Amino acid sequence: MSTNAIKKPKNFSSSFFAHFKNFSRRKQGIVGLLIITTILLIAIFAPLIAPYDPVDDVNYSNLNGAPSKAHLFGTDEYGRDIFSRVIYGAKVSIQISFITILLSASIGVVMGLISGFFGGFIDVLIMRLVDGLMSFPPLLFAIALMAAFGSSIKNIILALAIVYTPMFARLIRGCVLSIKEKEYIDSIKVMGGSNIRILFKHILPNCVSPLLIQMTTYFAYAILAEASLSFLGLGVPQPEPSWGNILYDGRQYMIDSPWITIFPGIAIGITVLGLNLLGDGLRDYLDPNLD
């Protein structure tokens, strides 16, 4: 029996819509998807949406101005438009979190595949490292790494990727272990399938569901972690706006100009909520063990 006979690819577009229809039965997942799509579009088209430049449009005659028609979310300590800063902040925060998750998932997947499939000494070595790295509370570890690396966008991505990679490695290792003992993997081996082929063509596709769910969840964590780092002044350097560092700016004007703190916080909350809803929807849809 050839493997092609088992998995005959259907017409992509029709199967995609069938999946979408199935997925859309899970209302919360769709709400999450809508929220995240909107925020991604805002991030991508930030220069077209934002009415002012987030950094250069300084206006000393309107410092810490309350929300108005000209400035929907008010202005900050330099008279910059908070609405524009929140819009551009979406771009910065989403970019950082997206690259972080892509990076940690890619490295984690490779580590997990090697560890789970080959076992033995290499497995022990990788898993000891993973256990060690996972013993640090994520945010604390990221702060310590940022203290060494110095604050820059590149370094936030690097630090958060170091923190999150072990979680992906462990997930994929577990998945590989549960699949590699199955009979069909043995029969592919007998038929002379190479390790690489077995790993990437027969094992990895079975791990895509948990991976997708975990990527969505950790996307939310990364947004929160970036915001926390920037809020502490260790993340995105000023004057570039990120949701966390707008909050950092607003903190000292909390009594008189609460809008500086309120709006970026809502942006973070809605994004994380969207990702959580999407993650829950994906879990319901992809995990057949749940109803």
Place this chain on the structure above:
Amino acid sequence: MSSFLVKRVLALIPVLLTVSAVVFMIIHFIPGDPAAAMLGSQANEEQLAQMREKMGLNEPLFIQFTLWLSNLLQGDLGSSLVSDQTVLSLIANRLPVTLNLIIYSMTISILIAIPLGVISAVKHNTGLDFASMIIALIGISIPNFWAALLLIMVFALNLGMFPATGYIPVSESLILNIKHLTLPAFSLGFIQAGIITRMTRSSMLDVLRQDYIRTVKAKGASPFTLVFKHALKNAMIPIITIIGINFGLLLGGTIVVESIFSINGIGQLMIQSVLNRDYPVIQGIILVIAAIYVFITLFVDILYTYFDPKIKYSKG
């Protein structure tokens, strides 16, 4: 049980060794000369050489690590570059404050979350279930520092019900201690409560569907006995796991919250040390916290045996 314990404790050795290696490596992640990073740009060549000598940076990496590890095993985490106090005494002074906050916060979130999760599972697919799930979802989506800022704005600045900053130890006044820690504990607790509620609900739903629950019901047990004696106890394992894991999350989250509420705990110490580039203190803090976290995980594993006597660990 005892052989399980021995095995479990022995398994900690490689983990703690990796943890200490990672902590040791942190100063070597500094781009360029670590001594220059610690002393700042004004330092002259002589001071730099002194610092390198003090930190043992002239030795080969492996020797440095061995020295560092042997000091560590003797309980010597070095001393602060800023205050000349030992790292261990700095941490020992601040740790009780942080633990006080974390335990208070954990208590609040458990008291909110477990009843909410149980109600949600028992009243599955009703308006009540839906409402609790929305509350839990909002809880896990709000960044704790933003919650902290809003709580200060409303309950400290506008209503004046709680102080906005500061800390009073329990030994001075229990009431003032609770008053000062209430807002920080709630800001930290929202996310915890959200996570624990969701876990309680799903774990309870799993248990409530099982056959023995139907049997208990058929035997005429009261709803209270059914839920709390038969279902909740069996649903506790995943709940305890998530509480244990979240302890680590709290240890991280407390850094931001302590800095907002000016609470002199480990979190504030960490931030000050990062700003002062006081690397020995930074290393000490993350080492101690990771060690605490590792032991909490061990404790959670042991707790399992109480909640599920089937887990004997003698064979594993």
